[in-house]
Amino acid sequence: MSDHDNLPSFCHPAAPKLLFGVFFALIFLTIFTVVTSASGKWLGIPPAFTFPIAMMIATLKGFLVCAFFMHMWWDKGFNIMAFLSSILFAALFISMTLMDTGHYQDAIESYDVKQMPKVAEQLADEA
Amino acid sequence: MAVADTHSLNDHHDDHGEFIAHHFDSPEQQFDSGKLGIWLFLVTEVLFFSGLFVAYTLYRNHHPEIFEQAHVFLNKYLGGLNTIVLLFSSLTMALGVRAAQLGKNKNCAIYILITMVCATMFLGVKAVEYSHKWDMGILVRSAFELTYVHPEPTLGIAKALHISDYLVWISLIPALLFGGFLLASGIAKLTDKSLCAKFMLGMAVTISGYFLGVVVGLVFMAAVEGNGDEDHASLRNANQPIALLAMTQETQTEAESATHNEADEGDHADDHSHQHEQVFDKHHPDPETLSRDVGTFFSIYYCMTGLHAIHIIAGIGFLAWLYWRSLAGHWRSDYFGPVDYVGLYWHLVDLIWIYLFPLLYLID
Amino acid sequence: MVDAKTRKQLFDTPETHFLNCSKGFKSWAFTLDHKRIGIMYLIGVTIALFLAGIFALVLRTHLWTFDGATGMSDDMYNQMFTLHGAVMVFSFIIPSIPAALGNIALPMMLGAKDVAFPRMNLASFYLWIIGTGLLLTAILTGYGLDTGWTFYTPYSIETQTGVIFATFGAFVLGFSSIFTGLNFLVTVNTMRAKGQGWFKLPLFIWSLYATAIIQVLATPVLGITLLMLIAEKTMHIGIFDPRYGGDPVLFQHFFWFYSHPAVYIMILPAMGVISELISVYSQKRIFGYSFIAFSSVAIALLGFLVWGHHMFTSGQSQVVTLIFSAITFTVAIPSAVKVFNWLATLYKGSILLNTPMCYALSFIFLFGIGGLTGLFLGALSTDIHLHDTYFVVAHFHFVMVGGTLTALLGGVFHWWPKIWGRMYNDMLGRAGCFLVFSGFNLTFFPQFVMGSRGMPRRYASYDPEFVAFHQLSTVGAFILGLGILLSFLVLVYAAFRGPRCGSNPFKAASLEWQSSSPPDFHNFVHKPVFNDPYDFDSQVYDEELDTYISREFADPATVPPRKEPVHH
C-alpha cells in the first residue's frame, strides 16, 4: 500500500482484512465452544473431553488475540519472551501448589471445625 | 573507543518533536521503551491474576463436585454474549490502533468510542448477572444463603420494570454519570469549548452502552428462560428446593463416608453451630455441605469476575484519555504509542475473559 | 582532544547542578529528576530505618531480663516485633538499594539523561510514602499489628489488630516496588549508551536488572495475596479461612511465592554494590565478570523454585518438601560464585582500605556466614530443629543487615562524593564501619548459639538459661545503633560542610564518574564516552582539576602510557 511507504520503521499497521478475519474466527470459536459444552453429550463427545476441548479452544483464541490483535507476530522477540515468561511463572505457581495441596487434602477434609481454637472475636465476646 | 562528543556541550534542546520526551533520543527509542514497559506491565497483570487462578485450580481439583453443582447457577448464554461483546471491542481497538498509526485521528476516535461502548455494555450485562445472583442469595462463602424465590422488588422503578432492586442501585452510578456528562457537554457547548463538548458527549454515549447492556441482558435472560432448552431446564430445576436437596444430600453422604467415618451423631449436630448457617436449617436438613462448597465456588467467581470488572473500568478510564487525545488530533505515524499501549492492555483484559468464560461458565 | 577550558567545564564542580538548579519545595516534590527522587528515597528509607531501628532497640531492651525488662505487655511485644519486621522489610530494605542508590546511579551508569519513565519513578516514591503511612496507621489508630511481618493465616484473619491497614500498606508498597523494577528493566534495555553492550555494563546494573526481574514477576503475587487476605478478613471468602472450608497453609504458599524471591530483591542489589566497590578499591578488573553477571540472573530465576523451604514444618507434603530442599541447595551455588570472584578480585589488587571498602569487606564476611547458615536451614533434618528459633533470626539478620544494610552503607559512602561534590571524613567513616561490624556480630552471633539450643523466636520472655546470650545481644544492638548513627552524622556533615572533591576522586571507571560532582541536571554536559567500567587504566590524574578523568579528555602532553593494552 502506498500510504505505508513513508511510515517509520516501528509502525506496522495491520491490514483490516486480517483483523476482521481474526475477529470472525474468534466468534466462530466462541460459539463452537458453547455448543460443544451445551450439547456435548448430544454430539457424542465424552464428558471427560469437554473441559480439555474448551481449554484448547480458549488457548487457540488466546493465540489469535496475542498474535494479531496484540501484534505479537511482528513484535520484538524480547517482548514476546517477557510476556510468555509470565505464563511460565504462573504455571510454576499453580503446579507446585497443586502438587502440595493435593498431598495434604485428607488432613483438611478430616479437620474438625468444632475443634478450632477459639478466635479472637469469640474470646472478646466472652470477656 | 568512541570519541567524546563535546560539540553538543550544553546543547540539550535537540530538535525534539512535540511529544518526544527530553530524555529520549528518538521517537523510536521512546516507542520501544513504552512498548517494553507495557509488555512488562502485562506480565505483572498475568501474575496478579495468577493467584486467583491458583485458587480456582486447587478448589476445582480437590472438589470437582462443587463446581458441577455450582455452574448451573451461571448462565452460559449471557457469558457467551459478553464474550462476543468483548471480542468485538478488541476488534475495534485493533482498528483504532491502525487508524492512529496512519494518523487518522477521526477514525481513531470513532473506533475508541465503540470500544468504550462495548466495555460499558459488558458491565451492563454483568450487572444483570450479579443482581440476579444477589437476589437468589448467591454470595461469597460466608454470606451464601440460597433463597429459591426472588424477593419482590421494593423500589418503585424496580416494580415498574420488573427488575431487581440491586440492579436499580447499581445502575444509579451510570445514570448519574450519564446525566453529568450530558450536562457537561451542554455547558461546554455554550461556552464554546467544542473539543470538551465533543468529549463529554462521547462519554455520555459511552455510558449509554451500560443501559444497552442491561436491556440486552434482561431480554436475553427472559428469552433463554422462555425457550426451556435442555440447559435451562437444569437451571430451573436447580432453583427448585427439591433438586438442591437431592444434590446436597448426595454430596453430604459422600463427604460423610469419606471423612466423618467415626463421627457419631452428637458430634455431627455440633457442626452447625455457626449462627449464619442456622438460618438454613429452616430450608432443609443439612445445608452445611452445600453452603460450604458452592459458596467457595462463588467466592472464587466473584473474586475473578470482580477483579476483571475492575480492570474493565480502569480500561474505560484509559480509553477515555485516548478518546480525548484522538479528538485533539495528537496521533501521527511516528507518535501513536499510547494507543498501542492501551490497546495491548485492553486485549489482555479480553484475553483473561477468554479463559474465565470456559472456566466459570462452561463446566459440565 | 579537548582544551583546558572545556575540561574545566566538564569536570570541575559546576555552579549550577541538579541540587541547586531549581529551588523550593515544589521543585523537589514534583521533580522528575531521577537523582532528586533517589535522594528523597534515601531520606525516606533512612527515616524508616531509624523508626524500625528504635522498635528493635525497644525489643532488645525488653529482652535484657528473662521476664521482660521494660514491663511491656506480651501483646505489646508482639506488636513491636511485627512493626519492626514489617517496616524494615517493606519500607526499608526492599526499596533501599534499588530505589535510592540505584535510582541515582543507574541512568548515569548508562550515560542516559533519566530513567525511561520519570513520572512513574516519582509515582513510585509517592506510593512508598502512602504505603509506609498505611503501615504506620496501624500504630497510630491504636490497633497495632501483631501477626508478624508474614501475616500468616488463620491468625491474621482472627486478630483484631490493624491487619487491613497494614496489608493494604504492603500492597501499595508492592506497587511502588514494581514501578521501580519495571522502570529499570526498560531503561537498561533501551537506553544504554552508544557502544555499551550487555557485557560492558557495570555489574551493579546487572544486579539491578536481575532484581527488577524479580520485582516484576513476584511482587504482583504479593498484591493478590494481600487482596485475598483482605477479602478473607472482611467477607470470609473461605479460601484461606479454615472455618469456612479454606486452607490456611495455602496462604503460606502464596506468601512465600513472593517473599522468598523478595529476599533476593533485598540481597541482589547489595551484591551489585559490592562488585563495584571491590573492583574500584582494588583498582583491578573484576574477576570473572560474566560469572558474576549470570549468577545474578541465575539467583533471580532459581529464587522462584525454593519458596517451600519456609514451610518445612507447616504441614507441607513430604514430596514437595524434598524437592524444595534439594533446590534450596542449588541457590547457594551462584551466591558462592560471587563470593569467590570477589576474593579473586582482591588478590594482588592495590587495595584502598577506605570507608566503602571496609564495608565491602565486612559484607563478604557477614554474607558468607548468613548464606552458609541458610544451608543448615535448607537441610530438612536440621531445619525441623532450628525452625522458628533464634537461629533463623540470626540467619536472616546476617544476610539482611550484615549483607544489605552493610552494602547500602558502603554504597552510600562510595557515591556520596558524586551526589554532593563533597568528601566525608574517612577516619570517622571507618570508625562507624567498625562499630557497625562489631556491634552487629555481638548482636547476632549469640543468637545462633541460642537458637541451636532451642530459644524460640518471637517470645517476650524466655528461659533464664539464655540470659547471658540475650544480654550480649542487647549490648551489641546498641553498639550497632551507635555505629549507624555515627555514619549518618558523618554523611550529613559531609554533604553540607565536607571539603570539595573532584568529579572522580576514587579513580573509578564507570560512566557516572564522567560527570561533574554534583552532576548536571541532565547528568552529563556532553554526550558521555562509553568506557569499559573495569578498565581503571582509562582514568588518568589531572593536576589542575585534582581528580581523575578519562584519558580522552586529558591533556595529551601529560597522559602517561597505558599499562596494559586496551581490553575489548
Ligand code: HEM
Ligand atoms: C544463600 C542462600 C540462602 C539459603 C539456602 C537460605 C535458606 C533459608 C531457609 C531454609 C529459611 C527458613 C528457615 C526456617 O524458617 O526454618 C530461611 C529463612 C529466611 N531467610 Fe534465608 N536463605 C538464603 C539466603 C537469604 C538471603 C540472601 C536473605 C535476605 C536477604 C534471606 C532472608 C531470609 C529470611 C528473612 C528468612 C526468615 C523468614 C521468616 O520466617 O520470617 N535468606 N532462609
Ligand SMILES: [Cu+2]
Ligand atoms: Cu527463603
